[in-house]
Amino acid sequence: MGLRIPCLRCGKFEPECRCEPLPSEPEPPPPPAPVVPAPKARIEVIKMRREKRGGGREVVILEGFPRDVNVEYLARDLKKLLGCGGGVKGWTVEIQGDHRDRIADFLAGRGFKSVRAGG
Numbered sequence: 500m501g502l503r504i505p506c507l508r509c510g511k512f513e514p515e516c517r518c519e520p521l522p523s524e525p526e527p528p529p530p531p532a533p534v535v536p537a538p539k540a541r542i543e544v545i546k547m548r549r550e551k552r553g554g555g556r557e558v559v560i561l562e563g564f565p566r567d568v569n570v571e572y573l574a575r576d577l578k579k580l581l582g583c584g585g586g587v588k589g590w591t592v593e594i595q596g597d598h599r600d601r602i603a604d605f606l607a608g609r610g611f612k613s614v615r616a617g618g
């Protein structure tokens with residue numbers, strides 16, 4: 500035997516109550532979508548060049564970053580994303596492995612167009 504609670508409006512119990520069911524609570528409005536600022540479109544085009552290194556290792560060289568870009572930070576984020584090694588020399592970034600598709604996506608997220616140069 501379950502505990503019976505009388506209707507809050509008419510005071511009667513379940514079989515005698517003829518009240519219309521209460522409208523359900525309106526759904527709370529969904530939280531606003533996080534505002535992701537569109538990346539500032541850059542005019543510079545980053546060149547992605549694949550090179551072979553000793554032992555058949557492939558690297559992708561990224562060139563063409565403007566001087567206002569902190570390529571150290573950019574390379575760090577990119578390596579974290581790809582889970583690979585790499586290095587920075589001046590404004591040139593070298594990424595180990597042929598990750599050009601994902602690098603292009605990453606660069607697009609930073610507002611950069613990219614082109615594949617060489618093989």
Ligand SMILES: [Zn+2]
Pocket residue numbers: 506507508509510511516517518
């Ligand atoms: Zn009722």
